[in-house]
Amino acid sequence: MGKNRLEAFSDGVLAIIITIMVLEMKVPTGGDLVSLKPVLPIFLSYLLSFVYIGIYWNNHHHMLHTVHHVTGAILWANLHLLFWLSLLPFVTGWVGHNHFTPAPMALYGVVLLMAAIAYFMLQHAIIFSQGKDSILAKAVGNDFKGKASTILYAAAIPLAYFRTWVAGGIFILVALMWLVPDRRIERALGEHDSR
Amino acid sequence: MGKNRLEAFSDGVLAIIITIMVLEMKVPTGGDLVSLKPVLPIFLSYLLSFVYIGIYWNNHHHMLHTVHHVTGAILWANLHLLFWLSLLPFVTGWVGHNHFTPAPMALYGVVLLMAAIAYFMLQHAIIFSQGKDSILAKAVGNDFKGKASTILYAAAIPLAYFRTWVAGGIFILVALMWLVPDRRIERALGEHDSR
Amino acid sequence: MGKNRLEAFSDGVLAIIITIMVLEMKVPTGGDLVSLKPVLPIFLSYLLSFVYIGIYWNNHHHMLHTVHHVTGAILWANLHLLFWLSLLPFVTGWVGHNHFTPAPMALYGVVLLMAAIAYFMLQHAIIFSQGKDSILAKAVGNDFKGKASTILYAAAIPLAYFRTWVAGGIFILVALMWLVPDRRIERALGEHDSR
Amino acid sequence: MGKNRLEAFSDGVLAIIITIMVLEMKVPTGGDLVSLKPVLPIFLSYLLSFVYIGIYWNNHHHMLHTVHHVTGAILWANLHLLFWLSLLPFVTGWVGHNHFTPAPMALYGVVLLMAAIAYFMLQHAIIFSQGKDSILAKAVGNDFKGKASTILYAAAIPLAYFRTWVAGGIFILVALMWLVPDRRIERALGEHDSR
Numbered sequence: 001m002g003k004n005r006l007e008a009f010s011d012g013v014l015a016i017i018i019t020i021m022v023l024e025m026k027v028p029t030g031g032d033l034v035s036l037k038p039v040l041p042i043f044l045s046y047l048l049s050f051v052y053i054g055i056y057w058n059n060h061h062h063m064l065h066t067v068h069h070v071t072g073a074i075l076w077a078n079l080h081l082l083f084w085l086s087l088l089p090f091v092t093g094w095v096g097h098n099h100f101t102p103a104p105m106a107l108y109g110v111v112l113l114m115a116a117i118a119y120f121m122l123q124h125a126i127i128f129s130q131g132k133d134s135i136l137a138k139a140v141g142n143d144f145k146g147k148a149s150t151i152l153y154a155a156a157i158p159l160a161y162f163r164t165w166v167a168g169g170i171f172i173l174v175a176l177m178w179l180v181p182d183r184r185i186e187r188a189l190g191e192h193d194s195r
Numbered sequence: 196m197g198k199n200r201l202e203a204f205s206d207g208v209l210a211i212i213i214t215i216m217v218l219e220m221k222v223p224t225g226g227d228l229v230s231l232k233p234v235l236p237i238f239l240s241y242l243l244s245f246v247y248i249g250i251y252w253n254n255h256h257h258m259l260h261t262v263h264h265v266t267g268a269i270l271w272a273n274l275h276l277l278f279w280l281s282l283l284p285f286v287t288g289w290v291g292h293n294h295f296t297p298a299p300m301a302l303y304g305v306v307l308l309m310a311a312i313a314y315f316m317l318q319h320a321i322i323f324s325q326g327k328d329s330i331l332a333k334a335v336g337n338d339f340k341g342k343a344s345t346i347l348y349a350a351a352i353p354l355a356y357f358r359t360w361v362a363g364g365i366f367i368l369v370a371l372m373w374l375v376p377d378r379r380i381e382r383a384l385g386e387h388d389s390r
Numbered sequence: 391m392g393k394n395r396l397e398a399f400s401d402g403v404l405a406i407i408i409t410i411m412v413l414e415m416k417v418p419t420g421g422d423l424v425s426l427k428p429v430l431p432i433f434l435s436y437l438l439s440f441v442y443i444g445i446y447w448n449n450h451h452h453m454l455h456t457v458h459h460v461t462g463a464i465l466w467a468n469l470h471l472l473f474w475l476s477l478l479p480f481v482t483g484w485v486g487h488n489h490f491t492p493a494p495m496a497l498y499g500v501v502l503l504m505a506a507i508a509y510f511m512l513q514h515a516i517i518f519s520q521g522k523d524s525i526l527a528k529a530v531g532n533d534f535k536g537k538a539s540t541i542l543y544a545a546a547i548p549l550a551y552f553r554t555w556v557a558g559g560i561f562i563l564v565a566l567m568w569l570v571p572d573r574r575i576e577r578a579l580g581e582h583d584s585r
Numbered sequence: 586m587g588k589n590r591l592e593a594f595s596d597g598v599l600a601i602i603i604t605i606m607v608l609e610m611k612v613p614t615g616g617d618l619v620s621l622k623p624v625l626p627i628f629l630s631y632l633l634s635f636v637y638i639g640i641y642w643n644n645h646h647h648m649l650h651t652v653h654h655v656t657g658a659i660l661w662a663n664l665h666l667l668f669w670l671s672l673l674p675f676v677t678g679w680v681g682h683n684h685f686t687p688a689p690m691a692l693y694g695v696v697l698l699m700a701a702i703a704y705f706m707l708q709h710a711i712i713f714s715q716g717k718d719s720i721l722a723k724a725v726g727n728d729f730k731g732k733a734s735t736i737l738y739a740a741a742i743p744l745a746y747f748r749t750w751v752a753g754g755i756f757i758l759v760a761l762m763w764l765v766p767d768r769r770i771e772r773a774l775g776e777h778d779s780r
């Protein structure tokens with residue numbers, strides 16, 4: 001099987017996830033700016049989730065660029081990743097509607113953690129299929145960012161019950177870590193690690 | 196007509212079906228973990244339906260790989276399959292909201308049965324268009340899995356009224372049967388059958 | 391501009407229209423078969439609209455097959471067609487929720503009529519862009535089916551106020567007229583016309 | 586990275602945005618034409634937003650035609666544009682449900698303004714990546730339309746509080762400015778500017 005349909009299907013699912021999240025922002029009945037106030041936390045959680053889906057789409061894109069042959073393992077690892085990302089609209093809505101209270105924030109962390117693990121599994125399925133001269137294995141390197149994100153998400157889950165803003169800060173921090181053009185940082189960190 | 200647009204349209208519809216099912220998981224008003232409890236059965240039915248759509252997308256993918264020329268019969272058989280699959284979000288929601296009671300479980304079986312029959316018809320439309328040297332006919336063989344699934348779905352419908360967990364068990368069993376990498380199983384079963 | 395993105399965008403919009411229509415079938419709160427009863431008329435109107443979108447997708451497909459160069463007129467004529475088709479979920483829901491009463495049936499006819507006119511305009515925009523040796527112009531011929539459908543839709547609008555089942559019968563009849571493999575019928579009718 | 590997936594993802598998101606806007610037109614419970622009356626303002630705001638998404642899709646299309654190599658900046662500038670456009674269904678619903686009152690009209694202007702700025706940023710990211718012989722830079726010229734639109738949106742925001750119909754008129758005017766086949770107008774204006 002070629003990878004075209006895998007990409008097309010993943011693009012479709014990601015495009016729908018990123019767009020239906022906006023449906024959680026219910027149109028207020030009032031017609032003045034004050035009636036927008038309850039929508040604001042939902043808007044903020046939507047913004048963060050939009051960025052996360054954007055990051056995933058971007059990374060997914062680059063990762064599949066190295067794939068030539070799609071195995072059954074890759075296909076199901078990909079669907080597994082899409083499953084966890086498909087839960088993002090639900091937790092985004094829950095976080096927004098409850099104004100960033102502990103349980104929704106913790107569950108948001110759980111979904112991000114599971115998506116990160118699913119991404120990691122997809123990465124391994126691709127590297128395994130490519131054999132020892134894997135292009136992806138070289139590109140990924142020690143995968144500092146991936147490992148750091150996973151640890152940070154895992155830390156954010158209990159921290160949400162301690163101080164919700166700490167969990168929120170972690171989610172924003174991880175997003176920024178992926179947004180910042182990373183070549184130099186990664187190289188620097190890579191050199192740091194190899195010392 | 197080429198098959199590219201048929202694939203693109205099917206991918207689009209399947210991507211939307213798999214994603215809008217998550218909209219049945221309504222965001223709870225409460226902000227603690229207890230308020231997630233009513234969402235749990237909907238989550239479980241969503242998980243099962245997600246796997247089913249994943250299996251259909253996967254098989255559809257492989258089947259269309261053998262098609263070179265799209266006839267009118269293939270096109271309408273494909274739309275017929277998509278019609279039944281498009282009803283999955285509805286029955287998934289009904290099953291989840293009613294905590295796996297008999298009627299929703301039976302209807303879930305009906306939709307799976309009709310989709311299996313529609314898939315079977317699409318398979319035949321493709322084999323018919325390819326003539327006697329059909330690649331698909333050889334690949335499908337005696338179609339043990341397809342026939343077994345159809346019989347099991349049909350059995351699950353009355354069984355849902357007897358014991359709902361038996362119907363649920365059948366739906367999970369059939370999904371697992373398709374998920375397990377099947378080359379060896381199919382070959383083994385094929386040899387068994389040919390004895 | 392190439393036609394690939396025009397096709398991809400149209401496929402996306404049609405795939406979403408055909409799938410979100412199913413959202414009008416609200417999951418009933420009751421868990422027995424009787425509680426499905428109010429969903430039945432919505433299911434029937436969904437079935438008819440599904441077939442109509444299928445027919446439009448099929449015909450759109452064949453029509454664009456003849457296009458090599460996409461002009462601004464083609465692009466906007468295509469968006470105009472998608473606009474009317476995007477209203478189908480709304481009228482389908484209205485028809486289903488009101489059990490086929492006159493006003494919804496008439497509006498259903500209005501949307502089908504406007505879509506037929508929009509399709510006709512798109513056809514002309516393509517023929518105009520292809521010049522006098524237009525492949526599409528030859529393929530379309532006297533466009534018996536297109537003209538007959540337009541007249542029948544226009545007739546169904548007032549008839550819906552007289553007898554709703556007559557309008558309903560017309561909508562089913564036109565759908566069947568397009569579903570039946572048409573080569574021979576069209577040729578026969580074409581010969582009949584040319585006498 | 587190639588631009589195919591960027592186009593496919595953008596097409597998907599725009600197709601979903603243009604289609605889910607219609608979900609704001611809630612099916613009325615009444616079955617006569619009078620019960621359609623409250624839907625009318627939502628229909629009108631939907632029509633305007635449909636045209637705007639159509640214009641964006643069209644322009645996006647032409648702009649990406651000049652791109653050969655997708656940089657990280659282009660990718661994120663594109664997601665930034667899609668973010669603002671994804672808010673259009675929300676403001677369209679708000680405008681329609683509140684019958685064109687000042688605050689919703691002003692917010693509609695804010696979203697259009699932000700989308701115009703995002704489009705401008707995407708344009709610059711592409712021109713920057715193409716270097717001094719940029720094809721896009723030549724095609725865009727002095728970008729009269731883009732600048733005029735941005736100023737008009739910015740003007741419409743305070744004007745919505747003064748007279749809502751003035752803001753509404755501006756939104757329609759800008760849409761028409763983009764709809765009218767523009768080669769000649771642009772050339773004329775270009776000559777006028779270069780004097």
